[in-house]
Amino acid sequence: MNEQGRSVRRMFASVAPRYDLLNHLLSLNLDRLWRHRLARWAGETARAGGGGSPLRILDAGAGTGDLSLALARQFPQAQIAALDFVEPMLERLKRKTEAKSKGNRIAAVCGDALQLPFADRTFEVVASAFGLRNLSPVADALREMARVLRPGGLLLILDFALPKRGLWAAVYRLYFFRVLPKIGRWISRTSAYTYLPASVALFPEPHQLADLMGREGFLDIQWRSMAGGAVAIHRGIRGHTGA
Template sequence: MNTSDKTKAHTEEQYDHVQSVFESIASKYDIMNDILSFRRHKAWRKFTMKQMAMKPGDTAVDLCCGTCDWTLSMAEASGTGQVIGLDFSPNMLKVGENKVRAKHKEDQITLVQGNAMELPFEDNRFDYATIGFGLRNVPDLEKVLQEMRRVVKPGGMVVCLELSKPTWQPFKGIYYFYFQKILPSLGKLFAKRYDQYKWLPDSLALFPGREELAAIFRNVGLEHVKAYPLTGGIAALHIGIKENRHV
């Protein structure tokens, strides 16, 4: 097996493993998000929506949409614009579909099972491309960002809300102790899943820090990149703009 084949096999193995993780925790995903983030994820998303400043009629694609909380927030902010939620986990999408129906947003929101590294959408289609708490789970995050940049219109916005790495002590030490030692035990207690929640801190260990991710945004061709630390740096919001050829 040559290097290219080995890389492809590793990518496929990682994709399958992550998919199996989220398939198994889908029914408990929302309550675990509340518990593990102390409900801060709701405040982070609210801050993100403020920075995005969506206008009526704006369109969006929400990658790794999971159970569709952010997808619904964008649909409500847009009012009439079409919003597509994409995820690779059928079980997560089933939970999201129930939420979409409960909010009577079936005509505005379309849910698609797919791969964030190979988006099934044409170039320059959306005003926004977003990914929330999903970028650290993909085998090739740079490829995902390239795809997000491809499918937004010139002047469109690429948005990533994700866990990050605190840089100052003693908060950094407390955070890593919680994430590596306490979080998996909470997963076992509330979701009956230890191994899956043990994998989540492992995924963060390999994920770039706030400034590193901002540099990757620039490397894929995004402009006016902004990076906001949230709650002491345990999460971060990154925003980049696709160049506007008309300016």
């Protein structure tokens, strides 16, 4: 793991105790809806593909497990590997999944999303919520996700974007770059919420991310913007070439 990875890991370890509180507070609880939409889109795509319900799913950068739980609700037959490289996040994930009686279907896996500890073509679905932005280079992370996906499998990525034009873009940027870091620092006592807007500013725009996915062999790439362009979900289907 490079120095950037180590510093991201330290940062998420320090924010873990307040991560859920800040997520829900700073997004006005919309983060729950966004993850639910990702899971629902995965369900719609899987049904339209006619290949049956996915049985093996990877949640990459699972954090405290909210996406894994949304996927577990959407796919009642599936086993979900919830991978993260921060133990304090995974400890919270385990408590949450057990409290919701999903501990038998969601397995916490400690590992690096840039070097996934899984064989080629293991999963029918790979999903990530607010995880990809932390993985550098993004193209390497997409390639690794493609490697562990079966041909025809689904990749779904939920992450932040920056609204482009108009009053909403101005208001949102003021909130995101000025107000959010202050609230985040005040509650978490860490600099993680300065890192958040900085990492979003460096992350590919939705059309650029779609291009990157295409270059890594994903097909039928689509994305849906939400919150006036502040969040996007990308969906791609793993082609039949490659690992």
